[in-house]
Amino acid sequence: RSNVKIAPSLLSSDFADLKNEIEKVTHAGADWLHVDVMDGNFVPNLTLGMPIVKAMKPHAKIPLDVHLMIEKPERYIEQFIAAGSDYLTLHVESTDVLEESLKKIKSLGAKAGITLRPKTSLESIKPYLHLVDLVLVMTVEPGFGGQSFMSEQVQKIKDLKNWREENSANYLIEVDGGIAAGTAQTCIAAGADVLVAGSAVFKGEKTVENYRQNIQALK
Ligand code: DX5
Ligand code: ZN
Numbered sequence: 001r002s003n004v005k006i007a008p009s010l011l012s013s014d015f016a017d018l019k020n021e022i023e024k025v026t027h028a029g030a031d032w033l034h035v036d037v038m039d040g041n042f043v044p045n046l047t048l049g050m051p052i053v054k055a056m057k058p059h060a061k062i063p064l065d066v067h068l069m070i071e072k073p074e075r076y077i078e079q080f081i082a083a084g085s086d087y088l089t090l091h092v093e094s095t096d097v098l099e100e101s102l103k104k105i106k107s108l109g110a111k112a113g114i115t116l117r118p119k120t121s122l123e124s125i126k127p128y129l130h131l132v133d134l135v136l137v138m139t140v141e142p143g144f145g146g147q148s149f150m151s152e153q154v155q156k157i158k159d160l161k162n163w164r165e166e167n168s169a170n171y172l173i174e175v176d177g178g179i180a181a182g183t184a185q186t187c188i189a190a191g192a193d194v195l196v197a198g199s200a201v202f203k204g205e206k207t208v209e210n211y212r213q214n215i216q217a218l219k
Helices: 015-027 050-059 077-082 098-107 122-128 151-166 181-190 208-218
Strands: 005-008 033-038 064-069 087-091 111-116 134-138 172-176 194-197
Touching: 005 033, 005 208, 015 033, 015 050, 015 208, 033 050, 050 064, 050 077, 064 111, 064 194, 077 087, 077 098, 087 098, 087 134, 098 111, 098 122, 111 122, 122 151, 134 151, 151 172, 151 181, 181 194, 181 208, 194 208
Parallel strands: 005 194, 033 064, 064 087, 087 111, 111 134, 134 172, 172 194
Antiparallel strands: none
16 A cells, blocks of 8 residues: 555535535545636636635645636635635646746745646746645646546656656645546556545445545555
8 A cells, every 4th residue: 555645526526515525535534635626717617716615624624735727816826725725736827927826825824736737748837846835747638527547647747756856846746637546556656646536536325434445445
């Protein structure tokens, strides 16, 4: 068993029963809770915003890992952190003020993350890697749960691991999209520190025992 962290993506949970879903995955051994924020603009889907993060926070005993898939996220940084985000991750393609925004996240006391679409090159985020606590590698096109893992993205995990060593950086490497038992193993071998998984964690019976089995299968 690896010591990779598992961050269940609540996108695949029952939104009408969010409080219980949070408590169940936490008891089942989740390390973080991954929250997918979509604006129907940066990605073709709409999910949730700051009020829901705020409502979740009192029930969350583990870190809230908030993945912003919204245009101009700088408009909402303060509000997402006030709502209780522990990690706040921004897409390089979504803003013209990335460096300033990452610094703002850190100055407000949260951890700053950066991410990129599958088609975006790693080169485009290299100037920011010394600023961030987390790098999220997308292994699906952002927007929906339940898509298939893009194995050609695995090289980015390896490159990020090497870059971190060569440059004495200390971000965590997180992978998001299409994670299931087999693809989890591939990502762990490539150097992933945190795995996001939606459908693979929330599939089947809505019980702590089932979620625990699903999480253990990924580890
Ligand atoms: C997709 C989201 C993912 C999604 C993953 O845009 O960023 O977090 O919920 O879902 P699965 O694990 O089902 O691919
Ligand atoms: Zn996500």
